[in-house]
Amino acid sequence: MATSGRERLGELAIMIRPNTSILPANASDKHANSADDRPDAGGFLPGVGLLALDRQYAVLREEIRAALDRVCDSGRFVLGPDVADLEVELARSLGVPHVISCASGSDALLLALMALDIQPGDEVILPSYTFFATASAVTRLGAVPIFADIDPVTYLVDPVDVERKISKRTKAIMPVHLFGRTADMDALLPIAKAAGLPIVEDAAQSILSTWHGRCSGSLGDVGCFSFYPTKNLGGIGDGGFLTTTRDDIAQSLKLLRVHGMEPRYYHQVVGINSRLDSIQAAVLRVKLPHLDAWTTARQSNAARYMELFSHYDLEEHVVVPGEEPRGRHVWNQFVIRVAGGRRDALRAHLAACKVGTEIYYPVPLHMQQCFASLGWQKGDLPETERAAEETLALPIFPELEPAEQRTVVGRIAEFFNVPQVRQPGGAAKQADTAQPMDAPHFLRRMKAVGRADDVRC
Numbered sequence: 095m096a097t098s099g100r101e102r103l104g105e106l107a108i109m110i111r112p113n114t115s116i117l118p119a120n121a122s123d124k125h126a127n128s129a130d131d132r133p134d135a136g137g138f139l140p141g142v143g144l145l146a147l148d149r150q151y152a153v154l155r156e157e158i159r160a161a162l163d164r165v166c167d168s169g170r171f172v173l174g175p176d177v178a179d180l181e182v183e184l185a186r187s188l189g190v191p192h193v194i195s196c197a198s199g200s201d202a203l204l205l206a207l208m209a210l211d212i213q214p215g216d217e218v219i220l221p222s223y224t225f226f227a228t229a230s231a232v233t234r235l236g237a238v239p240i241f242a243d244i245d246p247v248t249y250l251v252d253p254v255d256v257e258r259k260i261s262k263r264t265k266a267i268m269p270v271h272l273f274g275r276t277a278d279m280d281a282l283l284p285i286a287k288a289a290g291l292p293i294v295e296d297a298a299q300s301i302l303s304t305w306h307g308r309c310s311g312s313l314g315d316v317g318c319f320s321f322y323p324t325k326n327l328g329g330i331g332d333g334g335f336l337t338t339t340r341d342d343i344a345q346s347l348k349l350l351r352v353h354g355m356e357p358r359y360y361h362q363v364v365g366i367n368s369r370l371d372s373i374q375a376a377v378l379r380v381k382l383p384h385l386d387a388w389t390t391a392r393q394s395n396a397a398r399y400m401e402l403f404s405h406y407d408l409e410e411h412v413v414v415p416g417e418e419p420r421g422r423h424v425w426n427q428f429v430i431r432v433a434g435g436r437r438d439a440l441r442a443h444l445a446a447c448k449v450g451t452e453i454y455y456p457v458p459l460h461m462q463q464c465f466a467s468l469g470w471q472k473g474d475l476p477e478t479e480r481a482a483e484e485t486l487a488l489p490i491f492p493e494l495e496p497a498e499q500r501t502v503v504g505r506i507a508e509f510f511n512v513p514q515v516r517q518p519g520g521a522a523k524q525a526d527t528a529q530p531m532d533a534p535h536f537l538r539r540m541k542a543v544g545r546a547d548d549v550r551c
């Protein structure tokens with residue numbers, strides 16, 4: 095039986111005490127030491143971007159340009175050898191027998207449901223707290239999205255609510271491995287098996303994440319991934335792919351992505367046009383060998399945020415995300431929860447300090463205008479609605495510098511007017527706090543379970 099996320103929220107509750115100084119430690123790193131980028135008197139950098147794709151390009155520029163030249167010289171722009179090679183390389187990296195590329199993550203979701211023969215009127219259970227494409231794939235086939243609530247600690251779909259919402263019309267379950275963390279497959283797989291339902295994993299944000307050593311995308315019947323530029327493995331435009339361990343589904347997907355055509359101009363079924371172009375594949379092949387190192391950098395950045403947050407008395411105001419003990423969390427996003435209805439004010443403060451943030455997602459899908467006819471009401475999915483009001487994503491990209499992270503956390507502490515109670519290294523700052531602080535719950539938990547990122551796909 096799955097445990098309720100609400101019970102576990104207490105594990106991460108964070109508290110606060112009043113304040114004095116708010117000084118991030120020595121700020122000077124590689125991308126933050128030009129004349130314009132020097133820290134101010136308070137130790138803050140003049141700004142931190144939510145993303146900095148240019149830093150990745152600066153390192154790979156020559157290789158990427160050579161790859162683009164190679165494709166242009168070849169005249170093979172759609173599918174072709176680079177796409178085939180990318181599929182083989184991805185299959186090896188993820189440890190899955192079949193990788194089928196396509197034109198976007200959104201198309202991957204649609205193709206997965208088409209391969210499972212989802213029909214008008216069928217029901218598909220998915221979280222409401224996800225990107226729109228998870229649900230639109232369902233409605234584009236005339237099927238009905240049935241939204242399940244989330245676990246308030248992980249923000250991932252709540253298996254208890256999924257089980258509760260299975261009906262005679264349910265034809266598939268679509269967990270989303272949101273923010274880089276695999277959904278609770280220990281609970282979901284038996285639920286799906288007992289009900290005889292396939293699982294479509296929306297793994298758009300979680301390439302290389304694992305669950306007990308197996309890659310997301312290889313746990314259910316089909317996995318759907320995105321190469322959107324902000325993803326952990328991003329192209330220079332749109333792209334996506336599917337994974338499956340099932341030969342029958344792989345065959346269907348290969349047919350469906352090319353208008354159901356095989357051989358040429360003979361159409362066995364009605365598919366769609368969703369082919370990956372060779373330019374994307376060539377660029378992605380340059381990037382793929384770096385993905386593991388970039389993922390490790392994201393994990394280090396997440397650990398550094400956890401450490402930095404523990405230097406401040408922010409527990410009453412901010413809930414910091416935790417590691418996943420059962421698998422590898424790949425940190426596509428580092429999302430904090432802001433208590434007391436102050437998320438938007440904090441975001442405005444950070445924007446004024448030129449610190450980039452984003453809200454994923456401000457309006458849950460069951461409250462979207464285009465789904466009004468489905469009849470969902472405010473209050474139907476309380477944890478989803480609360481997350482939409484309280485969460486805020488901070489910069490977490492691999493090239494992020496420690497000084498930039500110190501600025502982000504220092505600016506948050508500044509907004510809440512709380513002191514730095516610990517120095518880097520862990521000693522409590524006696525002058526700033528009346529009572530020494532225990533390690534926050536999330537750090538204690540991390541120590542107990544250890545780092546769970548040792549598994550490679």
Ligand SMILES: Cc1ncc(COP(=O)(O)O)c(C=O)c1O
Binds near residue numbers: 224320322
């Ligand atoms: C969870 C999720 N599902 C699906 C998608 C759709 O991917 P794409 O933008 O490549 O269509 C995205 C990416 O934006 C996503 O984050």
